[in-house]
Amino acid sequence: MEDAFRPSTDLDDPPNSRLFLVTSKSITEDVIRENFTMFGEIQDVWVVKDKQTKESKGVSFVKFAKSSEACAAMEEMHGKCLVEGTKPIKVFIAQARSSGSHKDVEDEELTRIFVMIPKTFTEEDLKETFKVYGDIEYCIVVKNKSTGESKGLGYVRFHKPSHAATAIEKCDKTFRAILAEPRNKTPAPENDYFNNARPDHTMNDPGISAYPFADAGNYPRADMRGSDIITRCLMVSSRASVTQEQIYSLFDLIPGMDYCEMQQDSYGFSTGHTMIRYNNLGSAVYAKNKLDGFEYPPGNRLVVTHIDDGEDRRSPVGRMAMQLVAAQMMSIVCNPAGPQLRKTSTVYPSPAVPQCPRIQTDVALPPPQKLAPSDSRAKERLFVVFKPSPLPMDVLEDVFCRFGSLIEVFLVPGRNVGYMKYAERKSAEDAMATLHGQMINGVKMKVMLADPPKEESHKRQRTY
DNA sequence: CGACGGGACGC
DNA sequence: CGACGGGACGC
Numbered sequence: 001m002e003d004a005f006r007p008s009t010d011l012d013d014p015p016n017s018r019l020f021l022v023t024s025k026s027i028t029e030d031v032i033r034e035n036f037t038m039f040g041e042i043q044d045v046w047v048v049k050d051k052q053t054k055e056s057k058g059v060s061f062v063k064f065a066k067s068s069e070a071c072a073a074m075e076e077m078h079g080k081c082l083v084e085g086t087k088p089i090k091v092f093i094a095q096a097r098s099s100g101s102h103k104d105v106e107d108e109e110l111t112r113i114f115v116m117i118p119k120t121f122t123e124e125d126l127k128e129t130f131k132v133y134g135d136i137e138y139c140i141v142v143k144n145k146s147t148g149e150s151k152g153l154g155y156v157r158f159h160k161p162s163h164a165a166t167a168i169e170k171c172d173k174t175f176r177a178i179l180a181e182p183r184n185k186t187p188a189p190e191n192d193y194f195n196n197a198r199p200d201h202t203m204n205d206p207g208i209s210a211y212p213f214a215d216a217g218n219y220p221r222a223d224m225r226g227s228d229i230i231t232r233c234l235m236v237s238s239r240a241s242v243t244q245e246q247i248y249s250l251f252d253l254i255p256g257m258d259y260c261e262m263q264q265d266s267y268g269f270s271t272g273h274t275m276i277r278y279n280n281l282g283s284a285v286y287a288k289n290k291l292d293g294f295e296y297p298p299g300n301r302l303v304v305t306h307i308d309d310g311e312d313r314r315s316p317v318g319r320m321a322m323q324l325v326a327a328q329m330m331s332i333v334c335n336p337a338g339p340q341l342r343k344t345s346t347v348y349p350s351p352a353v354p355q356c357p358r359i360q361t362d363v364a365l366p367p368p369q370k371l372a373p374s375d376s377r378a379k380e381r382l383f384v385v386f387k388p389s390p391l392p393m394d395v396l397e398d399v400f401c402r403f404g405s406l407i408e409v410f411l412v413p414g415r416n417v418g419y420m421k422y423a424e425r426k427s428a429e430d431a432m433a434t435l436h437g438q439m440i441n442g443v444k445m446k447v448m449l450a451d452p453p454k455e456e457s458h459k460r461q462r463t464y
Numbered sequence: 465c466g467a468c469g470g471g472a473c474g475c
Numbered sequence: 476c477g478a479c480g481g482g483a484c485g486c
Contacts, residue, residue, distance in 0.1 A: 020477080020478065020479095021477095022476085022477050022478095044480095046479080046480060046481085048477095048478075048479070048480080049480090057477080057478090058477070059477055059478060059479085061478080061479070061480095090477080092477095094478075094479085095478075095479095097478090097479065101478095102477080102478050104477095114471070114472065114473090115471090116470075116471060137475090138474080138475070140473070140474055140475090142471090142472065142473060142474095151471085151472090152471085153471060153472065153473090155472085155473065155474080157474095157475085176470070176471075178471085180472075180473085181472075181473095183472090183473060183474080381468095383466080383467065383468090384466095385465085385466050385467095386466095410468075410469065412466090412467070412468065412469090413469085415466070415467080416466070417466050417467060417468090418467095418468095419467085419468070426485090426486095429486075446465090446466080448466095450467075450468085451467070451468095453467090453468055454467090454468075
């Protein structure tokens with residue numbers, strides 16, 4: 001599944017996932033590998049050597065699957081001595097091959113993220129939402145200077161690059177989190193759209209899954225924060241317009257809800273984010289398990305995540321207690337007919353909810369796969385025409401992800417067409433081969449390779 | 465035939 | 476000071 005080597009694209013993908021090491025010339029690839037495996041999935045280690053003498057130049061590159069892994073390794077290993085008597089190593093995030101620059105990448109550029117937020121989000125809301133990924137230095141909501149009204153944009157500055165990277169990788173994708181451009185910098189020339197000249201670059205990156213509980217193997221991480229937290233508070237995110245009352249009714253099916261408020265924009269429209277709190281941990285865990293991924297209204301898949309509620313999770317005792325409760329709840333939720341562990345006294349009423357989008361088709365579909373990380377480069381896109389009308393986004397995501405490396409579904413507003421972005425060419429080709437001319441839920445699809453997006457010559461706007 | 469989105473500023 | 480290899484083939 002994972003090829004050891006691939007033709008080099010001159011890009012680092014995902015961004016900031018490669019380390020630049022300065023070491024004694026005696027440090028070998030094996031030593032580097034031994035010292036860095038614990039931080040994540042190493043995809044490549046390369047010690048730069050003199051072409052003639054084969055002697056190390058004291059410079060190496062270590063490519064990780066994820067930026068958060070590379071950052072954690074950098075934070076932990078910079079200044080460490082790998083072999084007795086050798087000089088301490090220096091560890092930096094490597095400059096992208098295409099950048100041409102050899103300047104050190106500074107923490108300044110790696111610790112501030114830029115996010116889209118509901119218009120009602122305050123800086124405190126921002127902090128509450130993102131502090132689960134690490135210590136925050138400050139949060140900023142971008143506001144209209146004269147009216148003071150939020151523009152629905154925010155910045156979060158973390159203390160550590162690994163925390164910013166983890167936030168980008170793990171926060172709800174409706175935030176569209178990316179690294180913020182440093183304020184003074186001219187927008188990086190950064191590479192153009194997608195590069196269709198090259199074969200695939202296999203990443204096998206467990207990205208943000210659209211499928212609850214699909215996360216299986218995780219790599220050891222430097223810390224255990226992130227979305228592993230378990231709290232009484234939930235954030236419910238919806239792409240389609242829903243009312244607070246609708247969300248309330250749904251989540252009130254589970255006993256113990258004591259708070260439910262939808263974030264609204266200045267016109268009173270729903271922003272798709274609703275905060276919910278239960279008076280006990282078990283109900284919150286149950287609600288997340290039952291309703292994360294639930295289609296409501298049909299065709300719109302809700303995303304439910306725990307958010308930090310300020311309770312002390314650092315104390316080992318508190319954390320263990322919560323995990324215990326969570327584990328009990330899990331066993332009840334996951335084994336409804338379950339054997340010994342079942343305690344009848346704690347069984348909750350089950351909302352009558354289908355779990356996945358119903359897909360009706362004659363096509364033999366492979367099982368769903370994880371989405372590629374949203375910062376993956378699109379190596380191929382499909383252009384899809386629907387008759388008589390487009391399928392819902394989440395159905396499309398469910399169908400088109402099954403060939404691997406799907407980054408994103410984009411429906412052109414007001415038209416019966418859309419685009420599927422893939423991080424690997426083969427995935428797109430497989431999807432096209434299987435789905436072209438087929439019928440899904442009564443909708444006929446033409447599935448073709450998309451023409452490259454129109455060349456806006458040398459505009460800087462990146463497609464994130 | 466059926467074609468292209470979203471998002472930039474305070475310590 | 477300390478920056479960029481190896482090998483590539485299926486549709």
